[in-house]
Amino acid sequence: WRNAYDWRATEAQLNQWNSSRVEIDGLGIHFLHIRSPHPDALPLLMTHGWPGSILEFRKMIGPLTDPVAHGGDASDAFHLVIPALPGFGFSDKPRSTGWGVGKTAAAWAQLMDRVGYGQRWAAQGGDWGAAVTTALGHMRPPGLIGIHLNMVMYQATEAEIAQATPEEQRMLADAQRYDRELSGYMKVHSTRPQSVGFALSDSPVGLAAWVYALFQDASDSGGEPERVIELDALIDDIMLYWLPNAGPSSIRFYWEGMREMHKQGPAPAMPIPAGVSMFPGELLRLSRRWAQARFDDLRFFAEAEHGGHFAAMENPKTLTEHVRETFRLLR
Template identity: 40%
Template sequence: MTPTPFQLHVPEAAITDLRERLARTRLPDQAPGEPWAYGTDLAWMRGLIAHWLHEFDWRAQEARLNAWPLFSVPLAGIDLRYLHVPGVGPRPMPLLLSHGWPGSIFEFMDLIPRLADPARFGGDPADAFTVVAPSLPGYGLSFAPGQPRFSVEQIADAFASLMSQTLGYRRFATQGGDWGASISARLGLVHAERTIGVHLNLLPLRRDPAALVDDDDAARRYRIDLDRWLSEETGYSTQQGTRPQTLAFALTDSPVGLAAWIVEKMRAWSDCNGDIESAFSKDEILANVSLYWFTGAIGSSFWPYYARQHGPWPIPDGETVGVPMGYCEFPKEIVRPPRSLAARTFTDIRRWSVMPAGGHFAAMEEPEALAAEIRAFYRPLRAD
């Protein structure tokens, strides 16, 4: 399993095909009522399509990604691609950084330098990390048609192999949100001897109202948020978790359909007060969407939803994660369970920080704040 350098290069014919498809887009009408009330807004999408067609520069985004040390290694039956960025400091700690859905390694472009070279941003070089950021199996760079599909449990095992066997890190730190949070927690459970700690910006707990027995302010707030989430925000996961192949036909064939599916989540789950461009630029949005488009990976990216819906929870009932855990609660995260509930799964919570701003895509929305929290959590664990 020898890694080899990798560079992403989308054929020019694929870029031409995308532009031709964008130019031929057939749009729906706008449902009555307020913009975004029933999903992605027509007027806003017209602007995004125009930007994608006439102004967006994929080659610039491709070069931005290729500027990092990118590698490929045959692992777990696929070619796993990952960034491997050496830390700049006296003793960099290896850190596995895992993204989720509908994200990609593009999420980490502003976070990685703050972790690998903190002194460049006014921090302490002693806090440096050597960052390993894989493209999740079945996502973007780590996808090829017909390859095996991966559950969270299988991804965690593959990443443990990448870090320990391929890269030679006896122990390593973990960080993640969305599926990356579940992957990190799973590593802390089944590969505890290798895991220095688990840092999360989403709590991967079962979303079961019956599990909430406390009746303090945090529990009441969570119950309200959870009720809304279960009634209004879970349609996407039900579809992706039950009939992923059917949805894949539409989103693999229509770039605008793909963008609308992803954009609606980026707006709904971010701290943008309804204005998505206050959180992300059009270029940031389209870099992520375009990676899904050019790699054809949207269908396989649904698989963790299917595996979770048809299999056990990654942290089985009655089991707990005992390695040190840290958590950032961003105010516009999709759900924010209280600490009392988290403590039933994570038995060694070392840091619990309530953040002033940010949402589900914290690495993009608040990279400086998230980097500072990751550094602070792992600082006392460096001596272990």
């Protein structure tokens, strides 16, 4: 990081992808806007989570916007809008409470309208991006035709637990292990974000250790994330927290988001067409039949052979194909 890493190369790549800003509800939002060379491409909003960033989608940008150049078909092309969540990356840091999942989803709908895609568009996300995308689906803003998720936030019912298959029992056991052994960061973020925020702002090594820990725990890598994600890509991700001092502000999204979830309770079934991808190393997985109980119109469901919580970085080829297959059914 200190001697060989080249941030300027990453900076040039960000600028190549039409790095832009727009103000929504008084907050400056940074986003990438990559138009496909194919005029009939479907606009797609892609939302990251923590400790991800807009750069986590970089290996999907080419195949999604220009499928022909990557051995695909022009009919699968997308125009991409990839915003940084409030308080993340080069988006502004909220100075008042309220910028949680719901307000962000409403802002994203405004963003798609502002860039000219309000009549017909789709949305995709994982982690907090999945929460925002799910909220969009429930809001049903004009033009949104469907969503794709590579993580589904859910609570198994008593009946599902009692009738779980062996594979579903393993999913439940993995979720319990995550809650018991690996979720300490989430509990700190959602209850005392300012306390740890000072440390994340003060020390690049401390920030790197805090971020790297989740890549260790949540990637499908046996605790060695460099096996599945290039070291420079990991450092790029950390830099998008360090350079704009987004460590403290980004984790406040947990404080906002978890309060929303506790207040709202279990969500009703998703009312619009949806696709779901499950990756074996994901922190929270569910079966097809459990997914069908939570989506009124589940058009696509698939389980990947490898990959974890950071699917766009670990297995971009499979996630790209799943996104294509989902929206191929809705174009």
